[in-house]
């Protein structure tokens with residue numbers, strides 16, 4: 001069989017791998033958006049109508065964002081994923097569709113109706129997301145599912161995000177059995193809300209993400225202790241606003257849950273906490289729908305307090321008008337808004353107004369890709385937001401304590417479940433090239449010799 005790397009090859013985003021069995025049966029593993037500055041106009045270098053099956057590791061846009069386009073361009077099969085991944089993916093893709101349709105309307109208005117269809121290629125709308133969602137079939141974690149004779153799929157929990165999985169494919173062709181392990185994004189242990197990643201059984205081939213292939217999570221501090229210190233400094237000692245740019249799905253829930261724990265322990269000052277994102281509110285409901293997937297501590301907290309996220313002083317901000325009104329609130333407060341990389345969303349308005357304020361603190365909690373305003377914020381004294389150059393006078397703090405990705409140690413642990421002698425090849429994906437090269441050396445030092453760093457479009461015979 002053949003494996004071709006169509007995305008997240010020598011870069012972090014756009015996960016998309018095509019596995020072709022000997023009889024011609026084609027399986028696409030993940031179908032993500034390329035969020036990097038190199039994004040190309042055409043999302044597919046193959047014919048979507050020839051794909052037989054799609055497997056989805058988890059809901060994040062860089063793994064799921066091109067699924068509606070795949071259907072628009074002729075795919076007629078199903079998408080297999082876990083039930084929680086379906087719920088979160090539908091939410092994320094609808095949000096993406098809504099952003100795209102607003103952008104198209106703005107473009108049509110600006111270009112005075114002279115828009116041509118090529119200007120809006122690769123754009124999908126809510127109806128496309130709904131049509132795609134109808135084609136999803138859900139499979140519970142750790143259930144060995146027979147897709148067809150000689151093809152079994154198992155979704156194995158990997159932490160990282162509600163519903164997120166590593167996928168084990170077992171294929172029997174011409175009397176020969178081969179197994180392939182695809183990591184989605186590998187989560188970390190002791191992460192707020194989520195269960196620890198589970199081990200992937202031994203495989204012949206391993207596809208491994210390397211987002212933090214050369215990083216070590218330095219802090220051994222508990223997330224709640226860290227957050228309590230920051231809140232004390234930003235909102236009581238200075239005192240001012242604490243603004244946290246955070247992705248609405250996953251990261252915001254970790255933050256709200258941690259703040260809830262602090263509130264229960266009476267370790268928070270009496271200040272308002274604004275969760276300024278309708279999508280975050282919808283995601284929190286989905287997290288509460290899937291309690292059995294969460295860790296024991298979260299289940300315990302829920303059974304005592306009847307909510308994971310709702311607590312005194314938390315204000316869930318829905319409408320745009322309510323969001324605007326936060327600007328007039330002059331007391332110390334915490335504002336959590338998306339997006340985490342400041343590429344869009346309500347966070348832009350909050351930062352445009354507050355970055356010149358030396359009494360304000362910005363806490364960066366997630367990965368920021370090069371070229372994004374989030375990346376610039378950590379390095380520049382002025383950044384451009386909504387067409388205006390805004391001076392950065394606020395205090396900028398960055399932490400990886402809420403990162404949903406395993407660091408080098410966690411990635412190595414993921415690989416070490418595999419027997420170096422049985423494993424025929426490890427392919428490194430979903431990372432910056434330097435990170436992949438560095439992690440390749442680490443793997444070699446640990447006795448894993450057959451490590452490849454595929455280029456986009458590179459094909460390997462398995």
Ligand SMILES: [Zn+2]
Pocket residue numbers: 058060160161185
């Ligand atoms: Zn992810």
